[in-house]
Amino acid sequence: xxxxxxxxxxxxxxxxxxxxxxxxxxxxxxxxxxxxxxxxxxxxxxxxxxxxxxxxxxxxxxxxxxxxxxx
Amino acid sequence: xxxxxxxxxxxxxxxxxxxxxxxxxxxxxxxxxxxxxxxxxxxxxxxxxxxxxxxxxxxxxxxxxxxxxxxxxxxxxxxxxxxxxxxxxxxxxxxxxxxxxxxxxxxxxxxxxxxxxxxxxxxxxxxxxxxxxxxxxxxxxxxxxxxxxxxxxxxxxxxxxxxxxxxxxxxxxxxxxxxxxxxxxxxxxxxxxxxxxxxxxxxxxxxxxxxxxxxxxxxxxxxxxxxxxxxxxxxxxxxxxxxxxxxxxxxxxxxxxxxxxxxxxxxxxxxxxxxxxxxxxxxxxxxxxxxxxxxxxxxxxxxxxxxxxxxxxxxxxxxxxxxxxxxxxxxxxxxxxxxxxxxxxxxxxxxxxxxxxxxxxxxxxxxxxx
Amino acid sequence: xxxxxxxxxxxxxxxxxxxxxxxxxxxxxxxxxxxxxxxxxxxxxxxxxxxxxxxxxxxxxxxxxxxxxxxxxxxxxxxxxxxxxxxxxxxxxxxxxxxxxxxxxxxxxxxxxxxxxxxxxxxxxxxxxxxxxxxxxxxxxxxxxxxxxxxxxxxxxxxxxxxxxxxxxxxxxxxxxxxxxxxxxxxxxxxxxxxxxxxxxxxxxxxxxxxxxxxxxxxxxxxxxxxxxxxxxxxxxxxxxxxxxxxxxxxxxxxxxxxxxxxxxxxxxxxxxxxxxxxxxxxxxxxxxxxxxxxxxxxxxxxxxxxxxxxxxxxxxxxxxxxxxxxxxxxxxxxxxxxxxxxxxxxxxxxxxxxxxxxxxxxxxxxxxxxxxxxxxxxxxxxxxxxxxxxxxxxxxxxxxxxxxxxxxxxxxxxxxxxxxxxxxxxxxxxxxxxxxxxxxxxxxxxxxxxxxxxxxxxxxxxxxxxxxxxxxxxxxxxxxxxxxxxxxxxxxxxxxxxxxxxxxxxxxxxxxxxxxxxxxx
Numbered sequence: 001x002x003x004x005x006x007x008x009x010x011x012x013x014x015x016x017x018x019x020x021x022x023x024x025x026x027x028x029x030x031x032x033x034x035x036x037x038x039x040x041x042x043x044x045x046x047x048x049x050x051x052x053x054x055x056x057x058x059x060x061x062x063x064x065x066x067x068x069x070x071x
Numbered sequence: 072x073x074x075x076x077x078x079x080x081x082x083x084x085x086x087x088x089x090x091x092x093x094x095x096x097x098x099x100x101x102x103x104x105x106x107x108x109x110x111x112x113x114x115x116x117x118x119x120x121x122x123x124x125x126x127x128x129x130x131x132x133x134x135x136x137x138x139x140x141x142x143x144x145x146x147x148x149x150x151x152x153x154x155x156x157x158x159x160x161x162x163x164x165x166x167x168x169x170x171x172x173x174x175x176x177x178x179x180x181x182x183x184x185x186x187x188x189x190x191x192x193x194x195x196x197x198x199x200x201x202x203x204x205x206x207x208x209x210x211x212x213x214x215x216x217x218x219x220x221x222x223x224x225x226x227x228x229x230x231x232x233x234x235x236x237x238x239x240x241x242x243x244x245x246x247x248x249x250x251x252x253x254x255x256x257x258x259x260x261x262x263x264x265x266x267x268x269x270x271x272x273x274x275x276x277x278x279x280x281x282x283x284x285x286x287x288x289x290x291x292x293x294x295x296x297x298x299x300x301x302x303x304x305x306x307x308x309x310x311x312x313x314x315x316x317x318x319x320x321x322x323x324x325x326x327x328x329x330x331x332x333x334x335x336x337x338x339x340x341x342x343x344x345x346x347x348x349x350x351x352x353x354x355x356x357x358x359x360x361x362x363x364x365x366x367x368x369x370x371x372x373x374x375x376x377x378x379x380x381x382x383x384x385x386x387x388x389x390x391x392x393x394x395x396x397x398x399x400x401x402x403x404x405x406x407x408x409x410x411x412x413x414x415x416x417x418x419x420x421x422x423x424x425x426x427x428x429x430x431x432x433x434x435x436x437x438x439x440x441x
Numbered sequence: 442x443x444x445x446x447x448x449x450x451x452x453x454x455x456x457x458x459x460x461x462x463x464x465x466x467x468x469x470x471x472x473x474x475x476x477x478x479x480x481x482x483x484x485x486x487x488x489x490x491x492x493x494x495x496x497x498x499x500x501x502x503x504x505x506x507x508x509x510x511x512x513x514x515x516x517x518x519x520x521x522x523x524x525x526x527x528x529x530x531x532x533x534x535x536x537x538x539x540x541x542x543x544x545x546x547x548x549x550x551x552x553x554x555x556x557x558x559x560x561x562x563x564x565x566x567x568x569x570x571x572x573x574x575x576x577x578x579x580x581x582x583x584x585x586x587x588x589x590x591x592x593x594x595x596x597x598x599x600x601x602x603x604x605x606x607x608x609x610x611x612x613x614x615x616x617x618x619x620x621x622x623x624x625x626x627x628x629x630x631x632x633x634x635x636x637x638x639x640x641x642x643x644x645x646x647x648x649x650x651x652x653x654x655x656x657x658x659x660x661x662x663x664x665x666x667x668x669x670x671x672x673x674x675x676x677x678x679x680x681x682x683x684x685x686x687x688x689x690x691x692x693x694x695x696x697x698x699x700x701x702x703x704x705x706x707x708x709x710x711x712x713x714x715x716x717x718x719x720x721x722x723x724x725x726x727x728x729x730x731x732x733x734x735x736x737x738x739x740x741x742x743x744x745x746x747x748x749x750x751x752x753x754x755x756x757x758x759x760x761x762x763x764x765x766x767x768x769x770x771x772x773x774x775x776x777x778x779x780x781x782x783x784x785x786x787x788x789x790x791x792x793x794x795x796x797x798x799x800x801x802x803x804x805x806x807x808x809x810x811x812x813x814x815x816x817x818x819x820x821x822x823x824x825x826x827x828x829x830x831x832x833x834x835x836x837x838x839x840x841x842x843x844x845x846x847x848x849x850x851x852x853x854x855x856x857x858x859x860x861x862x863x864x865x866x867x868x869x870x871x872x873x874x875x876x877x878x879x880x881x882x883x884x885x886x887x888x889x890x891x892x893x894x895x896x897x898x899x900x901x902x903x904x905x906x907x908x909x910x911x912x913x914x915x916x917x918x919x920x921x922x923x924x925x926x927x928x929x930x931x932x933x934x935x936x937x938x939x940x941x942x943x944x945x946x947x948x949x950x951x952x953x954x955x956x957x958x959x960x961x962x963x
Binding site for chain 3: 184196
């Protein structure tokens, strides 16, 4: 059900933005817009399909622990 | 496209609400136990030079935002790398606040609702606010600050008869190193995050003195933090504060007004929503300006929605539980240090150096070349 | 016989040309030959049986023929008979460059007249009550003012009643409305510009402003937007204002409307622009602040304490009517711990016997209230008695006794409905936002209520009215900017006009009128 909510949300957002912004901007901006939306869509869908995605928080904590003086 | 300007008072109030963003609910964490108020005051004193530095950067480059300043001062290549880092920081910060908020609402208000629906609602409102521009954020701050001050004072005033001020004693029981560590934590979260304000500094009027804006903000934030801390400590006592994740909420829960009114804690969750929305909205605005600067584009309004969706995605993968969120908070001060201090310090030093060499204000990249 | 054939052909050609020209009369000029003009007019108004035509032929040395065209019902026959037809039949024109000018200056006894040369003006004016005079040999026509139509008498408008003060209201005639305004503004700075909108209706619109106070930027923007309107008919100011407003899809109005002349003059004095439409008593004003939804003209006629309190009530009413159903639902469904114990037990007892969940019950009862209100507006007055019985007894009493609806819900809905009726200008946004906040509270509790109110606030802060922000919260407390918002400051404190409307801010000198004998009292 959450996958359905996520898909519906992205569809609604892109439809709304299409009329308001997307047909007035240049190609580069459209490219950046769609690529960012695609990344977030993939992350959300995978997360709700119970695929474990490595969290940046873990990576940061591990990197900080590697430095001297921080436990 | 022309950026909207906000007035002097609106900018100060939005800085205040930004600083309150998460700490009004999470509470000002202190490993210094009941001497937390000393570390709050110490942290405020330590943030003054940082605010002076921020204000100086704004004054050197009036009506420019941080990313333009970085490119002007550090050149294109290094500038793009630093812009990308600041961009990541803003998105991460937005995701952090969203996460805090989602955990809070889910734990206390609606345990059965999936966190995703709560955060979706929040991010949509925030994107709507950010798209309306700094002008709307300014107006929201004016209303929000009145509401915030009213709620804090109201909860303090109605709970005085239940307070045990002896919870504040003994004073200076914690060792100075603990107090210093605690003040360092408070310094990075929430004060140091105001570096994001540099990213939206092109909304400040040229004639407004940035020093006065930051100091007015500080003058409002400090008493309110102290009030909140003393209220929580006096109502709950030390062991309860250490044991609970959201001490403000628990503290307000035990307030009784007169004989008939109790359990008013839902009203302070609205406090969090007001402050949290401003914090996320400013982070989103900063991130969209970063994208515009990074890729050399023009219209920054259109990127607010994808950045919001990115923050939403990030917030759903960052932590799997509330405890992980609080563990990260222990490491946050080391992680945030480069973004909050090292990068602005570098930018400021190079800017002053170049200005001395040139002998005038630097406005364009041509001026900045030696 | 020999010369008629080409003439008949010419007439047939003319008729065909007129049919072709029926869509745009601008190019159809008045001909020199009177017969051609008569043919064209009769063809244009072919099936319009209200038109009357009169040919006047003078016998004598110079055989002049004149032709009059007018529309029955909108003209004053007295003037036509006595002051146009009779002099044309008896007097001789003298002086003037052309025949028409001579007629107008020495024969025709009408005060207001003008000369035109194309059929577009002829058609516009003849349907509005003017008489058209054609003369043999002139390629122009004279338009004579003989207007006389039945108008409604001046009465107080029903929606804007006040307790004491001026009771004049606008009527459907543009000139009568303008007369009520111009009597109150005896200055040369009061400007009225006429424009025409609507392809078929050709409605006259009048834009009024006070030259020394108005913001010229807003005025130019208004003119620019009006020029772009291309609509077939304009009956009322809303036809225009929905086309030219900022934020067109918002439920909130960004332009004002009123039916009272004292309100219009008050707004003009602050630097706004008023637009009067012929045929409608509603007058459009721009720019429009959000607080004007709550302001009423009687605020300025009575004691400032009383009116400050009324204004505060109205502002609270707006927030109450929007938030109360949502607040009740959030408390009852999600946060029962907030209620004192006794109240909680009573509510629980009432709610136990009701079959529907609280949210659906709330929506149904709000719908019922709106149906009752709408019925009250539309039905004939002799059925009113039955309606109040139906409303009160059947829906209120019986539904509660049959446990279909909980009694607290009736109270909540009644409170919502009554506070909503307090501010008639905001009835559109109230309906929409009330339901939205209700649904969000029903789904998410207090969180949903706060998010709903936040969305409302963000929406309100986005509204602009011709470039001027509707909701202005600068954060700094200057008394002259907030003196008329939540309170109504006394008249001796109303020193300046609103900052966003005009640069010319000084309204009165600001010094207090000193009372005599003050020195002795010390």
